[in-house]
Amino acid sequence: MRKIFLPLIMASTLCSTTLIAVEFSQSIKQAMSSDIRTDNEKARDRNRQPEATLAFFGIKGDMKVLELVPGGGWYTKLLAPALRDNGKLYLSLGTKRLKESLLTKSPFDKVELVGSEAYDFENLDFNLNDLDAVLTFRNYHNFDENERISVNKAAYKALKPGGVYGVVDHTRRHMQKKNDENGRRFDPVLAIKEVQQAGFVLVDYSNLHYKIDDELRFEVGRKTVRGNSDRFTLLFKKPE
Incomplete structure (x- = not known):
């Protein structure tokens, strides 16, 4: 009997996981068309590919x-409504602007601020230990x-195995x-090394944001580069 039921249980679990992923993808699509987003934000969807990016991260x-x-x-305007009913979105570091302008409105009323609202990195602690994911988009270069x-240490501590x-x-x-010219760029090899030093394991990388015609020479805000910068997309895991 055990040999019969085990495959059934595994198949049921797989179907449930797949359904959750599909539902999340649909929620992201709905959020992408929301009126809470500006036309400029929507115009960046094609370049930033949020649905595919979040799927790569397994969200x-x-x-x-x-x-x-x-x-x-x-990204908050996409993640908050998609996670509101069955998940949870936390924000940290540089959150004051959103706290004053967005987080009092639905569907952002369940978003929770943790750690530092400003950019206080000394003894940084998100006071969490059961997160499924920590995400940062185009910000790693801002830190010394x-x-x-x-x-990286605080992210590791906040995640569950x-x-x-x-x-x-x-x-x-x-x-x-x-x-x-390269101050807002970062060496992906160095990023991998630093994150691994915090205890993480590199799981995968994606070419979703690879741009063959970005020569990696110029500032990302230049007209010839803006919206077409090559970006590395790295997935790490806290060992179980």
Whole structure:
């Protein structure tokens, strides 16, 4: 009997997991068309590919997710409604603008701020230990070396065993020294090394945001580069 029921249980679990992923994808699509988003935000969907990016990171609607440095809320406006009913979205670092402008409204009223609202990296602690995922989009380059160490350690501590850490940022050439043109880019090899030093395991990388015609020479805000910068997309995991 055990040999019969075990495959059935496994098949049922797989179907349930697949259904949750499909439902989350549909929720993201609905959020993408929401009136809460500006036309400029919607115009970036094609380039940033949020549905595919979140699928690569394995995000589902029943997860507890922490977004770091949410900025103006581009991803927050997608994640908050998609996680509102069955999951949980947390925000940390540089959250004051969203706290005052967005988080008092539905469907953002269940979003919770943790850690530092400003950019206080000393003794950084998100005061969580059961997160399914920590995500940061195009922000890793903003931190200096000590701040990156602090962020990576805090992310590791906040995740449950098996939890994932997703990092997206503008690509800098490997071992290229910082200059006036590459300050908002980061060396992906160095990023991998630093995150691994915090205890994470590199699981996978994606070419979703690979741009063959970005020469990695110019500032990402230049007209010839903006919206077409090459970005690395890395998936790490906290060992179980």
